[in-house]
Amino acid sequence: MKITGLNVYQVDLPLREGRYSWSNGNFVEVFDSTVLEITTDEGLCGYAECCPLGSAYLPSFALGVRAGLAEIAPHLIGQDPLNIGSINRTMDAALRGHPYAKAPVDIACWDLLGKATGQPLYTLLGGAAQDDVVLYRAISQEAPEVMAKKIEGYAAEGYTKFQLKVGGQVEDDIARIHATRAALKDSDLLVADANTGWTQHEAARVVKAIADLDVYVEQPCMTYEESVSIRRRTALPFVLDEVIDTINALVRAIAEDAMDVINLKISKVGGLTRARQMRDLCVAHGIPMTIEDTWGGDITTATIAHLARSTPAEFVFSATDFNSYGTVDIAEGAPRRVNGRMTAADRPGLGISPIFDALGDPVAQYR
Incomplete structure (x- = not known):
């Protein structure tokens, strides 16, 4: 060919x-x-x-x-x-x-x-490790009470994992985290994702103020070194995302105990070939992953679903159904959310048209 x-x-x-x-x-x-x-x-x-x-x-x-x-x-x-x-x-x-x-x-x-x-891609990527995968819902940054209300609405749609967009003013972010955690069930998971938005001293204030909450902290600062400094100051579970952009970065982070979870974005690392390598490295070292991408529609969502479905459930912290965020369908046969979960098609390749x-x-x- x-x-x-x-x-x-x-x-x-x-x-x-x-x-x-x-x-x-x-x-x-x-x-x-x-x-x-x-x-x-x-x-x-x-x-x-x-x-x-x-x-x-x-x-x-x-x-x-x-x-x-x-x-x-x-x-x-x-x-x-x-x-x-x-x-x-x-x-x-x-x-x-x-x-x-x-x-x-x-x-x-x-x-x-x-x-x-x-063969479907999940077979080529290691075989089906689960029937479907759990999804998270990203909550766009707004006033605390608005974000809490949105979480309640998405929880009613079957989501149990939420990624809260913070990284703004410290006082506002502390209020956002408290308000949204209070709106959730004890069994629901909340991730406070700063997307590199806090300086180191701001992140230090936030993790101190939310120390008694059941919440994950994701990518608080711009650099790896700043973020790891915050990791050392809190007992809260820790996620790295933007700075885990290569296999070498992942190897270093694993060796230095820099995180509990990573966010693995497929296009960020160059596609499925390198994402699969990083996935397998995480599994070998017991590191769960949010498997997703930067954004996209139906085709991106299908790609995420195949990589996630071929990953053991205990190592899929969550995945993303980006096509549910938009208003335009660009492919038939793409995964659709059902009760906060999605699956990859059994059709050959990505299974989309x-x-x-x-x-x-x-x-x-x-x-």
Whole structure:
């Protein structure tokens, strides 16, 4: 099998709630998502999606995905998409860094591998380890009482795990955490996710003020070193996200006992190939994971579902159904939430079919 072309689509994904807000005043109202189609000489096509969380979250942005694909694409024509190791080496030789731009190529090749072998991706990623996966709901940063009310509403939909967007003013964040924890059942899990938004002294104040609550603290500060300093000052369980962006970063964090849980975002690390390596390393060292991505629609949600379903339940802290946050469907056959859980399709590959009427015409084509 040989790659004959790459078709790149751009699609806007508006939010049902109108706005998604997180630390330091950042927000997005309409997500700019890129969908990739890889065509082959055997008639099979592979699909993937990459959707950065704006341009102020990670070193990634929507136009960067498409610019990176423009650099990579000429080197992929004629390559065997089923030789995914070679595909990744080719991309790394053509473009240094920018893993998020390479992620859709890697994922689309995995989709092709599943279709070529007649197997769902969860089988290729290690086999079904659970029937379905538990989801968390992100609660956009607002006034404490508004966030508490939203948690009550989503709990009624079957969610039992919640990621609270903090990283604002310290006093407001302390109130947000107290108010939302009070709205939950004792068995529900709450994660206070600062998304790097606190300085070290601010984070120290927060963890002291919430020390008696049942809550996880996620990525309090911008750097690894600052965050680990806060880890040493609190007995609360600790999650690292933005700074766990490579295998080497994960190895260091495990060796230094830097966290209890990691947030594994598939496009952040370059696609399913490296995400699977990091997943397996976490399992070997007893580190649970939130398995997700920066954002996306139906295709991203399917990718998350396959990696999560092939991971033992005790190591899936939670996963994300991003397609339930938006108003636009871009693929048929994508996972749908049922009572706070979702599953990956048993169909070959990702198990989805793009809705081309929603995607529109390609914004770039490479042959």
